[in-house]
Amino acid sequence: MKLLLAIALTVLTAPAIAKGAAETKVVPVLKTDSNSFGQPIVFPQGEGQVAVSIYEIPVGAKLPVHKHPTPRVGYVLSGTIQVTNVDTGDAHTFHQGEAVLESVDSWHTGANVGPGPLKLLVVDLQPKGASEPTVFKK
Numbered sequence: 001m002k003l004l005l006a007i008a009l010t011v012l013t014a015p016a017i018a019k020g021a022a023e024t025k026v027v028p029v030l031k032t033d034s035n036s037f038g039q040p041i042v043f044p045q046g047e048g049q050v051a052v053s054i055y056e057i058p059v060g061a062k063l064p065v066h067k068h069p070t071p072r073v074g075y076v077l078s079g080t081i082q083v084t085n086v087d088t089g090d091a092h093t094f095h096q097g098e099a100v101l102e103s104v105d106s107w108h109t110g111a112n113v114g115p116g117p118l119k120l121l122v123v124d125l126q127p128k129g130a131s132e133p134t135v136f137k138k
Contacts, residue, residue: 030099036092037085037103047128057118062111065137074100075121080114107137
């Protein structure tokens with residue numbers, strides 16, 4: 001699973017490759033041992049998979065209350081997202097160029113609080129064969 005995290009973080013921090021190796025630039029985006037709400041990063045046991053998606057969230061949209069059973073990393077390609085823990089009310093806002101390491105097994109919601117569309121690159125680290133990285137509150 002550590003290999004999967006390394007691959008996922010490589011996707012998020014991949015260098016802008018120009019015509020030659022001498023022009024390669026690496027810009028660190030995120031390195032942490034806890035998520036946005038302070039939970040330590042813990043990996044599931046067994047074989048895993050990486051799922052990469054792009055989310056496009058319209059202006060003013062609020063995602064339903066949900067949680068993730070495994071680590072999820074988001075990178076804000078454009079716009080602004082506010083992630084709120086529904087149990088504590090603790091909220092964090094992330095802007096273009098920032099990474100979001102979402103909480104695991106904690107009910108939260110996200111909202112596009114910016115003036116324009118929100119576009120997120122999302123990397124899920126999941127057990128092998130998992131089809132859905134999110135659990136929605138009923």
